[in-house]
Amino acid sequence: MSAAPRIVVGVSGGVDSSVAAWRLVQQGEAVAGLFMQNWADDGSGDCRAEDDRRDAVAVCGRLGIPFHFRDFSSEYWQGVFEHFLAEYAAGRTPNPDVLCNREVKFKHFLDAARELGAERIATGHYARVAHAGGRWRLLRGVDTGKDQSYFLHQLGQAQLAATLFPIGDLHKPDLRRLAREAGLQTHAKKDSTGICFIGERDFREFLGRYLPAKAGEIRDPHGVRIAEHPGVFYFTLGQREGLNIGGVRGRAAAPWYVVGKDVANNVLYVDQDRESPWLMSTTLRSETAHWIAGAPPARRFDCTAQTRYRQPDEPCTVEVRDDGCVDVRFARPQRAVTPGQSLVLYDGDECLGGAVIAHTDAPQAQASPFQIQATEVSAR
Structure with missing residues (x-):
């Protein structure tokens, strides 16, 4: 039986977690990789989890470290997605990545790593951890364009004490170069963007599966009807794209921006000034x-x-x-x-x-x- 790993790395199948694992192996650490499935395949064909899992397996094979898999889709649904839907239904705009980190990656993942006998976990986040003045501190990643401390702000002392961010001192171009030189097949893989469980699919179509759309009026701040919207909770403050407002008689040929939502009356408010008061x-x-x-x-x-x-x-x-x-x-x-x-x-x-x-x-x-x-x- 192989010895328990000292560190379990969350391997997502992306280049960031691949280099995080590689760096720890280079440091001589006893490392294992763990792939988290946080979203169950809904049959749409848009979920990339299986492709990502294959890449994660390949990276662990290249590095010669054990690969583990855990299905956290039920925990994700209860701890993240139900909140996501409730917030949109209330007319707010939630941030599921923050909840995912708190409820899944640094809770259930950490528990799973400890069950494997590990002392710590590591992830491919662009952030840093330091211990000074008797406490653990969360610091921004060195690459300011990639810094992810914003999404990690719900972590506490116990979580930071058990967490490593091996790539927090790297800039993305340097990280990709290291991945290429190490022969990691993820070195040129495109970064994932947007909300993880929606992926590349149409946001309105996805949300409409769970929150039935109801068309309503688009008005200007003074209550004048401008057009019609397909569902008020599809929009967020400051949004310009997707309003589908054509030429409006008596109005300038300028973009419209969302400036307010009245969910109770299903009214969306817009203005043509990007810096609208x-x-x-x-x-x-x-x-x-x-x-x-x-x-x-x-x-x-x-x-x-x-x-x-x-x-x-x-x-x-x-x-x-x-x-x-x-x-x-x-x-x-x-x-x-x-x-x-x-x-x-x-x-x-x-x-x-x-x-x-x-x-x-x-x-x-x-x-x-x-x-x-x-x-x-x-x-x-």
């Missing part, structure tokens, strides 16, 4: 915040924040409420801060934690009917 906010309130250190740095502090992935750092002031939620005020107005998405807080390269955005002071977030707020915005 209806999209701008300076404050937000979150749901209960998670702190990587176990507690916030202070009841009130200054830091930077991202309200969407790959957004430039935005200076802000954070105030922690008695109920565990946070109030955030930005130094400058923010565009399309979206309820359901994640607010992630940073002190330089260190990720402090974050929370789901509950609501903002943007006019689109105010009480219905939407157009009642028009006079308030114009007076600001």
Whole structure:
């Protein structure tokens, strides 16, 4: 019987996890690979899990390490996908990657690795872990264009203590070069993008299987009917594509942007100004915040924040409420801060934690009917 691995690497069949495993093998670690199936094949032919699994098997074979498989599709459905559907049904825009990391990759995967006798897990995330000042810290990846700390902000001390990010110090071109030189067949494989369980298929068609569409009116912020939409929950704030608004009599030939959603009345609101005042906010309130250190740095502090992935750092002031939620005020107005998405807080390269955005002071977030707020915005 072979000895238990010291580290189990989450091998996804992509180049990032392939190089993560290769680097650990090069360091002389006792390594095994584990492929997680998080989505059951729905018969559409769009799921790439089997192709990814074959690539993961090939990489483990190339590296001479054991390969393991676990089906977490049931756990994913209950811990991630049901929440995803509920959020869209409520008119919010969720971020399933954040929940997947918390509920599957750093929970069920970690448990599975320990059942195999491992001390730690490793993944191909572009992030870093450091231990300083008596605690574990989550740091951004060196490649700022690929940094994934945003999606990892729900991790805690116990998870970080058991986790390695072997590629966090690499830039993507260097990583692909290493993969090529190591003879890993994934070296030129295209990066996966978008929501993992949707893949390359049409988002509306997929969501329509679970949330029946209901057509409704598209209006401008003053309540004037502009067109018709196929389902209000298909759209998110700031969105331009997919509105299918043709020429509107009396209106400029300019793009339209989603600036608000009234789910109860099935109305979508749009404006032709990308920087529409209806999209701008300076404050937000979150749901209960998670702190990587176990507690916030202070009841009130200054830091930077991202309200969407790959957004430039935005200076802000954070105030922690008695109920565990946070109030955030930005130094400058923010565009399309979206309820359901994640607010992630940073002190330089260190990720402090974050929370789901509950609501903002943007006019689109105010009480219905939407157009009642028009006079308030114009007076600001």
